[in-house]
Amino acid sequence: MECIRVFSPATVANVNCGFDVLGFALEGIGDEIFLRKVPQKGISITKITGADLPMEASKNVAGVAGMAMLEFLNADFGFEIEIKKGIPIGSGIGGSAASAAAIVFGINQFLDKPLSLQQLAYFGMKGEAIASGNEHADNVAPAIFGGFTLIPGYDPFEVVSLPVPDDLFVTIIHPHIEINTKDSRAALPKMVPLQDAIKQSGNLAGLISGLYTSNYELIKRSLIDVLIEPHRKPLIPLFDNAKKVALEAKALGFGIGGSGPSMFALSKGEKTATSIEAALIDLYCKSDNKIDTIVSKLSKTGSKILNE
Amino acid sequence: MECIRVFSPATVANVNCGFDVLGFALEGIGDEIFLRKVPQKGISITKITGADLPMEASKNVAGVAGMAMLEFLNADFGFEIEIKKGIPIGSGIGGSAASAAAIVFGINQFLDKPLSLQQLAYFGMKGEAIASGNEHADNVAPAIFGGFTLIPGYDPFEVVSLPVPDDLFVTIIHPHIEINTKDSRAALPKMVPLQDAIKQSGNLAGLISGLYTSNYELIKRSLIDVLIEPHRKPLIPLFDNAKKVALEAKALGFGIGGSGPSMFALSKGEKTATSIEAALIDLYCKSDNKIDTIVSKLSKTGSKILNE
Numbered sequence: 001m002e003c004i005r006v007f008s009p010a011t012v013a014n015v016n017c018g019f020d021v022l023g024f025a026l027e028g029i030g031d032e033i034f035l036r037k038v039p040q041k042g043i044s045i046t047k048i049t050g051a052d053l054p055m056e057a058s059k060n061v062a063g064v065a066g067m068a069m070l071e072f073l074n075a076d077f078g079f080e081i082e083i084k085k086g087i088p089i090g091s092g093i094g095g096s097a098a099s100a101a102a103i104v105f106g107i108n109q110f111l112d113k114p115l116s117l118q119q120l121a122y123f124g125m126k127g128e129a130i131a132s133g134n135e136h137a138d139n140v141a142p143a144i145f146g147g148f149t150l151i152p153g154y155d156p157f158e159v160v161s162l163p164v165p166d167d168l169f170v171t172i173i174h175p176h177i178e179i180n181t182k183d184s185r186a187a188l189p190k191m192v193p194l195q196d197a198i199k200q201s202g203n204l205a206g207l208i209s210g211l212y213t214s215n216y217e218l219i220k221r222s223l224i225d226v227l228i229e230p231h232r233k234p235l236i237p238l239f240d241n242a243k244k245v246a247l248e249a250k251a252l253g254f255g256i257g258g259s260g261p262s263m264f265a266l267s268k269g270e271k272t273a274t275s276i277e278a279a280l281i282d283l284y285c286k287s288d289n290k291i292d293t294i295v296s297k298l299s300k301t302g303s304k305i306l307n308e
Numbered sequence: 309m310e311c312i313r314v315f316s317p318a319t320v321a322n323v324n325c326g327f328d329v330l331g332f333a334l335e336g337i338g339d340e341i342f343l344r345k346v347p348q349k350g351i352s353i354t355k356i357t358g359a360d361l362p363m364e365a366s367k368n369v370a371g372v373a374g375m376a377m378l379e380f381l382n383a384d385f386g387f388e389i390e391i392k393k394g395i396p397i398g399s400g401i402g403g404s405a406a407s408a409a410a411i412v413f414g415i416n417q418f419l420d421k422p423l424s425l426q427q428l429a430y431f432g433m434k435g436e437a438i439a440s441g442n443e444h445a446d447n448v449a450p451a452i453f454g455g456f457t458l459i460p461g462y463d464p465f466e467v468v469s470l471p472v473p474d475d476l477f478v479t480i481i482h483p484h485i486e487i488n489t490k491d492s493r494a495a496l497p498k499m500v501p502l503q504d505a506i507k508q509s510g511n512l513a514g515l516i517s518g519l520y521t522s523n524y525e526l527i528k529r530s531l532i533d534v535l536i537e538p539h540r541k542p543l544i545p546l547f548d549n550a551k552k553v554a555l556e557a558k559a560l561g562f563g564i565g566g567s568g569p570s571m572f573a574l575s576k577g578e579k580t581a582t583s584i585e586a587a588l589i590d591l592y593c594k595s596d597n598k599i600d601t602i603v604s605k606l607s608k609t610g611s612k613i614l615n616e
Contacts, residue, residue: 190502
C-alpha cells in the first residue's frame, strides 16, 4: 500500500472523578489524515481542510508527531500528508490529540506495526506536547485505543484500555468562550482535604467497576467530582444550570470536558443523549450564549485505517 | 433447621491505595457462631471459646449486632449463641467484623433471607459500631461478601463486590505491639497535595482494573499508597525494612492492614506468599520483635453456613 487514510476520533479528557487519568473516545467525529509514502525524509503537509492551521510541518501537531516518530524509527523515507480536520479548533474535544494520533497510527501501519498501541500513545503525546506545551496523554490515548482509557501513571507510562457499556452516549456542549489554560490551571488548589481525596478515589473506583460490569446505576452514582469541578466551574458560564438541566434530563453524569469550556453529559441510550442536547440548547439560547453541541455514541475502536 | 453454624472470614481493610474504601477476605481463618433459635427475645451468649470476651450480649459485638437486627426485623423470638473466635483479638484482621458478620448472616438464613448481602453489611457495620465506636464497613463487607469489596460511599451506603484473581494470596504479619486508634487517626493530615490525590486515585483505578482482568503486573504497579502510608508507617516497627524484604521476595504489594500494626503482602501463588512469610519472620526475629504471621488464599465466598 502506498497510501493510507487514517481516522482518529474526538475525545474527552479529565472525565469527572477521573481527572488527569481518564478519557474516552467519540464515534463519528474526528480528524482524518491521508499519508503518501515518499523517498524524501520527514513530513510535508500538502493540504489542510476544515481548519486554518500551519502548513509548515514543524509548527503543526501532526507534522511534529510524525517527524518524531520517523526519527525514532530511523526511517530513510518520509510522508506527504493531507489533513482533514473534522474537530473544530478550540472545541475542547481533543483536536490536536486526534491529529497526533492519526499520523502515528498511520505511520505504524505503513511499517507493519513495529509499535504497540501504548507506544503510539506515548509518541502521540510527545508530538502533541511539542506543539501544545502540555505533555498529557489523556486525549491521545483514547484517540488511539478507543473506548475509555485509564492512565494510572507516566513513570512508567501506561495505558489501560477499559470496556465501554454498549449503550453509553455522550452529549458535548461547547460554549463559544475561551478559557486561558493558565487560568484553568491557576483555579486548582495545591492542597485538598484528605476526606475529599478518599471520596474521589472511591467514586473513580466505582466508575471503573461500573464500566466493567455495564452497571449504569453504579456509573451514575460514581460520576461525582468533588476535587476539581468546584474550582473550575466558575470559569464556565451557566455551569450549575447546565448540570441541573442535564441531570433532570436523565444524564448519568455531567462534567467539564478537558480543561473546559466544553462540558459533557454521559447517558444511557441515544434518545436520552438527544433530549439532554435539546434541554441544553434551550438553556443557553434563553441566556443568549452561543454554543455548539454534539451527540455521539462512545467509540470502541479508536484510530482506524479507512482504506483497508 | 433449628441450629445454624456460620463461618465468617478474617479480613483486611484499608488496602493500600484503597484506604477507607477497599477490603478483602481471607480463607480458612475466621470466627464461627453457632445459633439456636429460642422463644425468648434477644440474644444470649452461652459460650465463647478462643478469646476472653464479654458474655453479656449488650457488651459483645455479635450480641449487639444480632439484637439490632432482631429489633429491626421485629422478631418475636431470639437466639442462644456460641462464639468460637478463630481470629486472635487485636490482630488487626477484622475480628469484631467477622463476629458481627457471622451473626447477621446466620439470623438472615434462619428467616429465609429477608435482607440482601448489602443490607447485612450495613447491619453488621451498625452492630460493630456500637461495640467498637467506629462506623466503617470495610471489614464487615468483605467478611460477608468475600473477595474484594469496594465501598464507594456511605450515603447512600453501597458495597460493590469485586472479582478476585485465582492465584492471589496474602501474607499477614502482626507485630505484638498496640497502636492507639487515636494516634493512628492523629497521624493523618487533614490536607493532602492534589497531585498525590490524583496519583492515588489513578493507582486505585489501576488496581480495580487489574482485579477485573487478573492482570498481576497491573495490580503490582497499582499497589502504591502515597497518601496514608507515609504518615502511619512511623507507628510500626521496621515497616520500611519489612516492605523491602516482602517486595524482594516478590510481593505484588505491601501495606498496613486496617489501621495497623498488622501489615500485609499480596502475592501471586502460595509459594511466593510462604517465602515472604519466611523472610519476614527472619527479619523480625533478628531484631527481637515478636510477631505472628498468617498465609492465606483470598477467599471468594465470605460468610457461609457450615451445616447446610
